[in-house]
Amino acid sequence: MTAKTEAVYSDQKKTILITGGAGFIGSHLCDRLIAENHRIICLDNLSLGIKDNIRHLFGHDSFTFIKTDLCAFGKLQNIFKKYTPDTVFHLAANSDIQKGALVRDVDLKNTFLSTYNVLEAMAQSTCKKIVFASTSAVYGELKSKLHENIGPLFPISFYGSAKLASEAYISAYCENLNLQAWIFRFPNVVGERCTHGAVYDFIGKLRKNPTELIVLGNGTQCKPYLYVKDLIDGILFGFTNSCGKINYFNLGVNSATTVDTIARIVIEEMGLAGVNIRHTGGDRGWVGDVPVFSYDLSKIHELGWHAGLDSDSSVRCAVRAELARKK
Amino acid sequence: MTAKTEAVYSDQKKTILITGGAGFIGSHLCDRLIAENHRIICLDNLSLGIKDNIRHLFGHDSFTFIKTDLCAFGKLQNIFKKYTPDTVFHLAANSDIQKGALVRDVDLKNTFLSTYNVLEAMAQSTCKKIVFASTSAVYGELKSKLHENIGPLFPISFYGSAKLASEAYISAYCENLNLQAWIFRFPNVVGERCTHGAVYDFIGKLRKNPTELIVLGNGTQCKPYLYVKDLIDGILFGFTNSCGKINYFNLGVNSATTVDTIARIVIEEMGLAGVNIRHTGGDRGWVGDVPVFSYDLSKIHELGWHAGLDSDSSVRCAVRAELARKK
Secondary structure, eight states: OOOOSOSTTOSSOOEEEEETTTSHHHHHHHHHHHHTTOEEEEEEOSSSOOGGGTGGGTTOTTEEEEEOOTTOHHHHHHHHHHHOOSEEEEOOSOOOHHHHHHSTHHHIIIIIIHHHHHHHHHHTSSOOEEEEEEEGGGGTTOOSOBOTTBOOOOOSSHHHHHHHHHHHHHHHHHHHHOOEEEEEEEOEEESTTOOSSHHHHHHHHHHHOTTEEEESTTSOOEEOEEEHHHHHHHHHHHHHTOOSSEEEEEOOOSOOEEHHHHHHHHHHHTTOOSOEEEEOOSSSSSTTOOOBOOBOOHHHHHHTOOOSSOHHHHHHHHHHHHHHHTO | OOOOSOSTTOSSOOEEEEETTTSHHHHHHHHHHHHTTOEEEEEEOSSSOOGGGTGGGTTOTTEEEEEOOTTOHHHHHHHHHHHOOSEEEEOOSOOOHHHHHHSTHHHIIIIIIHHHHHHHHHHTSSOOEEEEEEEGGGGTTOOSOBOTTBOOOOOSSHHHHHHHHHHHHHHHHHHHHOOEEEEEEEOEEESTTOOSSHHHHHHHHHHHOTTEEEESTTSOOEEOEEEHHHHHHHHHHHHHTOOSSEEEEEOOOSOOEEHHHHHHHHHHHTTOOSOEEEEOOSSSSSTTOOOBOOBOOHHHHHHTOOOSSOHHHHHHHHHHHHHHHTO
C-alpha cells in the first residue's frame, strides 16, 4: 500500500540471511524479499519472534527457517558455510527495551554480542554485506533535531547502548575485514505483528477494561511513528541506492505523535466512549525511555526516499491492523 | 614538573580503586594519588602492566595491589565489598591497538567486557563514581577538528570500537543505576614507563641497529602527543571541577608531531648521525591506525586546564625518560 520502491533489490536472485526473521519487522522483510524472488534464510531463536509471523512462508521453495540463537557461534558459522548468503540483514535483538533495564545482560547478549558473532561469522565467510537495524536510542536524550552526524552519543537505555556498541563494531569490521555496511536508525515502528509499544499495550488494556486506560508518564511524550511497510521500503531503498563503506541513515517521518494522541486514536478505532484516562505522571514512561525526539531526515530524503504515511496515519493504520488481527 | 593542579582531589582521604594500575598510565595515577594522601586499591592482571611500575609503592601503608583479571566478576564483587571505594578510575584495557586487529576478541574481553564488569560491580555496590580512560580512537577517521560533540562515531580499530562501546554502557549505567561518570578521551600519551608507540619502538630499533630506522607508513602521520604527567593532571582537574551526570572531555595539546619528527628527536637525543631512515610507505602505520587528527580542546580549556608541555616537547621528554631508564 505505502511501498513506493518497486523491486529495489531484485536485479537477480540473491541468497539473503535475515536474523530475527520471525520477529515483527523481520517477518515483513521476509515477505518483501520473497515477493522480490530472493532466497531467504530466516534465523530466529523464537524468544520474541513467533512462527505465526512466518508460517505463511513455510511452504515456499525459496524460504528456509532455522531456529537458532546467534550466541551459538559454531552453528552460525555452519549456516554461512552451507548457504553462502550474499547479504545479511541483521535485525535480531532484544526489542523489549523496558526488560533491558531490569535484566541488564539481556541486551548485552541478545543485542550486542549477537551482532559481534554475526560480524565474526561474516569475517570468516564470503559474505561481506551487512544491513543493520539500529535505532534512535543511540542518540540518547539530545535536545536538538537528530541529524546522523550529531553528538555526543550517550544512550540512556541498555538497548541503545548495545545498538551503539554494535555500530562501533560494525565500523571496525568494515575497516579491518572489508565488510560493507548499511546502518538504519529506526524510530518507533508500528504495524501488523507488533507485540510491544503504546498501540499494542493500549488495545490490550482497553480490551480488559474498556472504561479506564492507564497511560505511562504524563501523556505528552512525543515521537515519530513509522509504519512497518514504509520502514521496509526505506531500508531497501537506502541499501540499493548507496554504496559507501559505511552507509548510515535515520529512517522516519517528519511528523510525530503524542502518547495521548495514540490513546485517542485507539479509543476512536475501538468505538469506545467515556474512557477514564489516568496518567502515571512524570515526563517519561520508564527509566531509559526518551520522551521526545525529532529526526533530521534530509539525508534519506535527498537520496530520494520519503515515507508513505505520516506519524498519526501510521499509528491509525497499526491500530486497525491490531484490531483486525485479534477480533 | 608540568603538573599545574595542586592536590585537586585531596580535601579528605578517599579510597580509590584504580584498574590497570600497574600499567603505563595507571601507575602514574597511583603515584599522584598516593602523593595526595589517598588510599589506593590497585588492580591489574599484569598482562600488559608490570610490577616494576609500582614496586616503589609496595611498602606504602595506603597502597594495596591485587593481581586480578576484571573478567573474574566474583572476585571483583568481593573487592568492592571489602574496600568500599569512593571512586573507580578505570584504565584497564588492551592498550596494544595493533594486536587488537589480529586477535579480534582481545579488545572485546579486555577493553569492553572488562568495563561492563566494572560497571555491573559498581551497580551492586555503594561506589557510584567512575572515571574512564577513553580515546581519540572513538572518533574514527573524521577529517574535521575533533570536538567532543562531533559525529558520526565510526571507529576504525577494535580498540576504538571497544572504547566507544564502553562509553555507551557507562552512559546507560549512569541513567539507570545512578552512576556518575567522567570520560576523558586521551590522545597519544608518552612518558616514563611507556611500552609501545613510536618513541619506544624507534629507540628499541636504533639500539639494535644504529645505522638504519624503519618507519611504518610514509612518516607524515601527524598526531598530538601528551606527556603522561600532564595527562594525569588533566584527568584530576576535570574530575574535580565538573559535576554533571556524564562529564566528558578531550584531553590533549593543540600542537602535533609527525612520525618523522619523532624519528629526528630520537636520533638527536641518542646522539646518532647518518641514520638511514626507510619508510614502509602508505598513509598509515597499520590498518586501524588513524594517521592524522586534531582535537578541539575548548571544553577543557574553558574549564581552566591547559597541558604544560606542547607535543614536540612531550615527545622529547619521553625520549629522554626512556633513554635514562634503559641505560
